[in-house]
Amino acid sequence: MERIFLTKYIIITGGVVSSIGKGITSASMGRILRSYGLNVSAIKIDPYLNWDSGTLNPYQHGEVFVTSDGMETDLDLGHYERFLDVELKGLANITTGKVYESVIAKEREGGYLGECVQVIPHITNRIKEMIRENSESADYDVVLVELGGTVGDIESQPFLEALRQLRNEEGRENVMFVHVTFIPYLDAAGEFKTKPTQHSTKELRSVGINPDVIVCRSQKPIDDGLRGKIAHFCDVDFEAVVNTPDADTIYEVPLVLEEHSIGELIVKRIGLNIKPDSSKLNEWREVVKSLKIKEPKVNIGIIGKYVELEDSYISIRESLLHAAASIGVKANIIYLSSDVEELDQDAMSELDGILIPGGFGERGFEGKLDAIEYAIENNVPLFGICLGMQSMVTQFARRNGFSGANSSEFDDDLKFPVIDMMEEQKKIKNMGGTMRLGSYGCKIIEGTKTYEAYGESDIEERHRHRYEFNNDYRDGLQEKGLIISGTSPDDFLVEIIELPNHPWAVGCQFHPEFKSRPNRPHPLFKAFLEAIHDYSKN
Structure with missing residues (x-):
């Protein structure tokens, strides 16, 4: 035939x-x-x-x-x-x-x-x-x-x-x-x-x-x-x-x-x-x-360890540009090394917003915590993605009675491992097999900045990570004021956190940048840019 x-x-x-x-x-x-x-x-x-x-x-x-x-x-x-x-x-x-x-x-x-x-x-x-x-x-x-x-x-x-x-x-x-x-x-x-x-x-x-x-x-x-x-x-x-x-x-x-x-x-x-x-x-x-507008301009710092090569954060960069264009501003993206010795404090003072991206390994982690501390102290809009969210949890814990809190990715012998690998993941030997990869559902808590951004309770986002928020510290950190604004549908895994008493400080365990489009910016990036625009005007 x-x-x-x-x-x-x-x-x-x-x-x-x-x-x-x-x-x-x-x-x-x-x-x-x-x-x-x-x-x-x-x-x-x-x-x-x-x-x-x-x-x-x-x-x-x-x-x-x-x-x-x-x-x-x-x-x-x-x-x-x-x-x-x-x-x-x-x-x-x-x-x-x-x-x-x-x-x-x-x-x-x-x-x-x-x-x-x-x-x-x-x-x-x-x-x-x-x-x-x-x-x-x-x-x-x-x-x-x-x-x-x-x-x-x-x-x-x-x-x-x-x-x-x-x-x-x-x-x-x-x-x-x-x-x-x-x-x-x-x-x-x-x-x-x-x-x-x-x-x-x-x-x-x-x-x-x-x-x-x-x-x-x-x-x-x-x-x-x-x-x-x-x-x-x-x-x-x-x-x-x-x-x-x-x-x-x-x-x-x-x-x-x-x-x-x-x-x-x-x-x-x-x-x-x-x-x-x-x-x-x-x-x-x-x-x-809309993407070619020149003014008004906002300065956004990406604080990471691969900043010498912009393609390392290409989806984040594009998502920031999409969101900025949608609200009528130009995103001036500044890449700053998260290595503690290299973190440029003077450059940080010029930022209208700080984004902490994902990554693997300990190098640059303490520098990310320093950047988060700066954002907290100066009320600079802050967005943490994957390891960025984990960095926000770690720094919040250290500020609120959990001295030396850290991720077990970097140290096996911790008093406060606020970030840890789930037990079922520890049994897997292949490098890629231990990760949570692809789309997973997430339940958004009403009354949070995250819900305000999405406008709905049930979403799906893409993941690429190995370590999770340690539920052993969930109640203790919430008592200190940490806001958990998104969880897995069964409420077992923490997916999104917000810092209290801050104009806009949101961290998510997933990678929202993979779903942003030039004609349809991601809700979290758009909310982040709106917060940055408000901050830059003050």
Whole structure:
């Protein structure tokens, strides 16, 4: 029986250098197609051998994004969710580790019936299966597939071959390739150079893939003459050479791409039965406009230990920007090291709000406590997330008779372990297995600042942590004034706390930043920004 193709694929590859914005380009194309009314999903392929991103140091790979079903994934899935306004599943992140593990497990079970298991066809077949599993998980019109790294990387070769095969099997009319490259500008020569893009495209064509579109990243706009040169040497249509120079905000990229009529180009190339309409992006244009305001400005400090790399806190940063734009202010985000020796007290005095993010390990913990103490003493709006909430509980306990209170994550021999691991978690040996991951329900207590922010009692939020509020100290800390404003539905786990006698000091055990959207900021971030705005006016 002849197969009926339901899902179209857009494959995004990168060349010249990494970190040029393939994820933003993918998400932006998805935003355009979503505005047309299409059901769109996205996949990120990471060619590293790690099974997932969970054990990667943020300095190596940036933030770990957590999906609703509890998968620790690449940060690009955060871009996809924010731009597309969807919730993706863990199967949307494919790694070399996942591919090889599943193939080896099948071989051990005898699933290949004695065959010699090889990269081709067994690894490439499994890659295609994983892509199709995502496509079949819902009724998607279009699935974007971004391949991490750059063309020419050894580890990417099996994936490129699988994607080439996918195009042939699904039909060329159902699969298109978008190649994202970088056009450097040489100050000494006073001109842009297209040669790296030519070589990158040649490398891609050498594995049997001809790009349908080349997206040229650059610091400044390039002219039509350069676009024509790239089209000529890379064998693509002039209209398919798209320039995306650096923008004021990443959310402007869909508008830049639409100015190049990329939506119409995609619709024609893969035969989508819709009529492109640029006006469908008008709501997005309003969002971008609000994100680009310059005044009034509020200073928000993120006090953490990975502050040298902003991508370590990318979802928090974006959530602050979303919330600020929604109330008509600009968030000026200042990153301060939480190492005690490095915590800049003078810089803290300039802050209108303080956010303590999550993290693992003892380094920087005491600096976070110092920042919390400063916020308490000076009534500065304070928001603690995950370890940030645990830091707030610890500092409150130390201020209220529990001298030396701490987390058992950092010390096994404590008099007051106000933060501890649950007994059932202590029996688990694998590093990732001890964590509470993914979406869990939460019951909000009425009459609290948290309830005022959410406006409802029952919510769901995403978690990524190993240690919890120790219930042995629940009554004692509440007697001292600590407000517990959110718990698990069975009232067993403390999810949200508030500090008493403070304009706005809220800590949550979950990660609200994973659910914020530019057109729909998270309620807690919005309430935090409103408190900051009020503080800055006084």
